[in-house]
Amino acid sequence: MSDGDIREAAQGGTGDAAAGGAAAEEITRQVTEFLTAALRKPVQPDDDYFALGLADSLFALELVTFVESRFSLTVEVEDLDLDSFRTANRITRFVLRKTGSPEFTETQ
Amino acid sequence: MNGGRSAPGGREAGRGTTGAAGAAGSAAASSPVAAAARLAAELVPHAARWDREGALPAEARKEVAAAGLLAPDLPGRYGGLGASPAELGEICAHLGGVCSALRGLVTVQSMVAAALNRWGTREQRARWLPQLASGELIAGFAATEDAAGSALAEVGTRVEDAGDGGHVTVTGRKKWITFGQDAHVLLVLGKDRGRPSAVLVETDREGVSREPVGGQLGMRAAQIAHVGMDAVRVPRANLVAPAGLGLSHVAAAALDHGRFTVAWGCVGMAEACVADAAAHAAARVQGDEALAGHQAVRSLLARAAVETAGARELALRAARFRAEAAPGAVTETIVAKYAAAAAAASASRDAVQVLGSAGCEPDSRAGRHFRDAKVMEIIEGAQQVAEQHIAEQLLRRSGTPRPEAGARQAEAS
Numbered sequence A: 001m002s003d004g005d006i007r008e009a010a011q012g013g014t015g016d017a018a019a020g021g022a023a024a025e026e027i028t029r030q031v032t033e034f035l036t037a038a039l040r041k042p043v044q045p046d047d048d049y050f051a052l053g054l055a056d057s058l059f060a061l062e063l064v065t066f067v068e069s070r071f072s073l074t075v076e077v078e079d080l081d082l083d084s085f086r087t088a089n090r091i092t093r094f095v096l097r098k099t100g101s102p103e104f105t106e107t108q
Numbered sequence B: 001m002n003g004g005r006s007a008p009g010g011r012e013a014g015r016g017t018t019g020a021a022g023a024a025g026s027a028a029a030s031s032p033v034a035a036a037a038r039l040a041a042e043l044v045p046h047a048a049r050w051d052r053e054g055a056l057p058a059e060a061r062k063e064v065a066a067a068g069l070l071a072p073d074l075p076g077r078y079g080g081l082g083a084s085p086a087e088l089g090e091i092c093a094h095l096g097g098v099c100s101a102l103r104g105l106v107t108v109q110s111m112v113a114a115a116l117n118r119w120g121t122r123e124q125r126a127r128w129l130p131q132l133a134s135g136e137l138i139a140g141f142a143a144t145e146d147a148a149g150s151a152l153a154e155v156g157t158r159v160e161d162a163g164d165g166g167h168v169t170v171t172g173r174k175k176w177i178t179f180g181q182d183a184h185v186l187l188v189l190g191k192d193r194g195r196p197s198a199v200l201v202e203t204d205r206e207g208v209s210r211e212p213v214g215g216q217l218g219m220r221a222a223q224i225a226h227v228g229m230d231a232v233r234v235p236r237a238n239l240v241a242p243a244g245l246g247l248s249h250v251a252a253a254a255l256d257h258g259r260f261t262v263a264w265g266c267v268g269m270a271e272a273c274v275a276d277a278a279a280h281a282a283a284r285v286q287g288d289e290a291l292a293g294h295q296a297v298r299s300l301l302a303r304a305a306v307e308t309a310g311a312r313e314l315a316l317r318a319a320r321f322r323a324e325a326a327p328g329a330v331t332e333t334i335v336a337k338y339a340a341a342a343a344a345a346s347a348s349r350d351a352v353q354v355l356g357s358a359g360c361e362p363d364s365r366a367g368r369h370f371r372d373a374k375v376m377e378i379i380e381g382a383q384q385v386a387e388q389h390i391a392e393q394l395l396r397r398s399g400t401p402r403p404e405a406g407a408r409q410a411e412a413s
């Protein structure tokens, strides 16, 4: 899947739940890939990397920039409840919500 | 984390990459870069006196404000000029070449503005940003404490509920606040029940005290102060971002922006030093030979020129990343600041060497930049701290996972 496809998927172009699920899986894959590289540690979709103490002082800003640029969205202060960015699955949910995709069930 | 964001619904962006060619001379006469160049040329004769007197006169600040250069990258709807990262950089290079305190004024004002533009609510942005853009309010960034310098997570300033539903109280002592002697508002990093929190504290509130700092190594005109806050009551509307995110998001955004403007200020300092050293070496004759006739002197000039040019290119690279809001922007900015501070430090040292006693005169620009450049290697992330981060990025690229904690301990013992 190219970045363009993902954006389309994330933005819910097809509007059906199955596509939402596929998009969710792809978003989670990309996010965990970024996290695994950034934290130099294999990160599972439900790992809370802040609680695991893996994040350094610049990581939060890098993560926000990554999510914004990869999924073409803007993170606003209203989105910043501490929990939205704690795990890859939560980030996926956040991305789908921001981009107006159909609800999905978390993948493990 | 700045002007160039182009995401849908994103805050109004700067003018993107069109300013990339904003290097002196190529920008249109009406551009903010040209305005900064004119202002720099006009102010350069005064900088040594400001340094001696330990203050930037009100008229100089008004001129910077009138030219729209205090937070030039803010979008037009907040009164900014929408300057692109490259334009903001060139502006800081022009001002930094003249006076670090002058550039420091732009650094602190624009870093507070950037943090608010990034993480302020709609109401906070509408309330504060126009006043910061116009200079009606001068802002300071108040993070450092006695026990919290490089390790800002250690701040002890307390942000506490005032018990009336509408206010918090802020208690603590901040050190080394650039323009803290007369800033109207400070973006303060504190802790709310242990969670890092950012709050705007107006300095005319009861309980704020300021202790001017003078005669320090460098940035002598930056009207630095240590600031005490004794249960200062502040409306909850002044809290920036939810508790817990004051350091990782708010202060981090401010510092990221600050590093970028400091990097470019250092490029300007280094370029000024190279120019002063070359002019002196060409003109000064000792024993029938111009200084520039000596190989040793030419080596100093060449090394300084190359290091300076390299710093400029890294600063431009950071500007490109920022214009695209690319994920590497934070790191590229650290790289640029690291290289530019080092270039400013070594070019100013070599310039003083080539200038000889002329570089030691009270009014010598190279001598002043020599003192100021050392400060640049300490603030906004000391060189050694920057190296930690740059090396960490390198290790990420290697793709090798970090060893388990147990394994690490075993290695260490």
Ligand SMILES: Cc1cc2nc3c(=O)[nH]c(=O)nc-3n(C[C@H](O)[C@H](O)[C@H](O)COP(=O)(O)OP(=O)(O)OC[C@H]3O[C@@H](n4cnc5c(N)ncnc54)[C@H](O)[C@@H]3O)c2cc1C
Residues within 6 Å of the ligand: B108, B140, B141, B142, B143, B144, B148, B149, B150, B151, B175, B176, B177, B178, B179, B216, B218, B219, B224, B375, B378, B379, B380, B381, B382, B383, B384, B385, B388
């Ligand atoms: C002129 C001037 C203006 C300033 N303006 C402001 C301002 O406006 N607002 C504000 O909040 N602060 C300001 N500061 C404070 C400045 O940000 C701090 O001085 C800076 O963060 C370093 O902290 P420190 O001085 O406590 O040094 P320390 O943290 O004690 O570090 C001292 C040295 O130890 C080494 N070191 C420290 N930590 C590490 C590490 N993790 N890895 C490797 N080496 C390390 C470095 O070599 C460093 O230079 C200013 C300072 C100066 C001098």
